[in-house]
Amino acid sequence: MSILFQLIFSGISVGMIYGVIAFGYQLTFATSKTLNFGQGEALALGALVGLTAINFIFGTIWGTYIGVGWSYLLMIPLVLVFGFLQGTVVERLGVRQAITIKSEAGWIMSTIALGIIFKNLAENIWGRDGLKFPSPLPEAAMTVNLGFAEFRVQPMELAIIFGALAIMLAVEFFNRKTVFGKAVIATANDREAAGLMGINTTRVISFSYALSSLTAAFAGVLVAPITLTGATMGVVLGLKAFAVAIIGGLSSGMGVVVGGLILGITETLTGYYISSGYRDVPGLILLLLVLAIKPSGLFGRATIKKL
Template identity: 60%
Template structure:
């Protein structure tokens, strides 16, 4: 029972990291119908920037700097990779975002090196005993921090003028444009939020793992699977999908073999796509011709 709880706790922490990145995918898809396939690299570089800044500021003061960096990175990705393709109604943004991600990864390897590095934890690394299971304090911070970030973004979208512009653009970009909303700026803003969320996820997960230029590839891909499983239009779906994938991976890795830990999530992805292509909580779009 103690081991089962420990595996569950670890799975929830991992799942919330997936959920934050998946939430970023949803932000850009809602406003522009596009995705940043370099999202994992935003997480990795966010962690590396945080690693460089944290000796001077400490962990908590480092967080705003990483969020600003992630936002600026997202704006650059949108301007370079997405906006030109949207202007000509091309699908070129797919390869363009992948290309930018590869370039950023190579630049990061040349700046910080290819070796993974230890990221200092802001809290004690001694595990806490909860119902007999060991729980790392950083795992609690991961879950709370991930939920807090998504809640802040949701509240911003529901209560602020600019947030309502984001919601309006997501609902109908053409109608939003006719109402005087600068939809291009809204799309840029959604990419800024998306990459800021990924960078934030990077500095949350790095103390539990290691920081490195290659740390974001697998996380970004799995988070995309989470976004598909939960539905690209549902914030709740990102949380549920992340928790399901995170727990299934840790359970499989502990009770069977780490070599099979990716299998349950991929099987679930295939099953969801076969039964409900829009995702568990997603809504199927109806197009009128």
């Protein structure tokens, strides 16, 4: 019983990371029907920039007073700004032209190409080895006792869950409550009509790419303390998050969270009960099933159109 809870908890925390990255895919897909296939690299770059920033902040005279925890918190805004700018660059160089000429596939190749360039850049700056990211929270696992089951959690895993939820809620809140956020939804619904309202939809799409990379960079610094940080850390994560976006549906915010949790939990359970060699298989089978049975995703919906 205890081990089951342990596995589910780890699955949730991994799943939330998938969910956040998939959420980023969704943001750009909504406004432009395109995705950044370099999302994994955006995550890795975010983590590496975060690593440099946290080491710098901690290395200053203040570091000894504020400790790693506060250094980590101070580093986050820098990483968010970096992610935002990086996403803008991807949109400007890789996507805008393809959208303007209504290219069906140009953006696929150009975002992959930019991803590879970013990865090479990162390898040359930070090297090819996995680096240790200082953990802002104690690394020793705490014991959680639910009465009927007892299991151990790493504080950082809890932080991942809350951090992931927080950033997704923040974006949702922005979209639903602010005029600019509503303009994003309007652009997603009908780009031409949004233009008639005076909304600069080119800028909205650029902004959605910026937000998408921002969430990926944030996911990077969330996951970095419990894994090794390096240029290639995002490759597998980005791919799995893409599976999550397909499973959950590219049009549903709730879908990516549930999709992420499903994939995360099946992975940890399979890894333990069957074989760690097969841990990726059930999720991918699920992906194939969803594509066969409900191609719009578990929570995806076809857009309502009334004539």
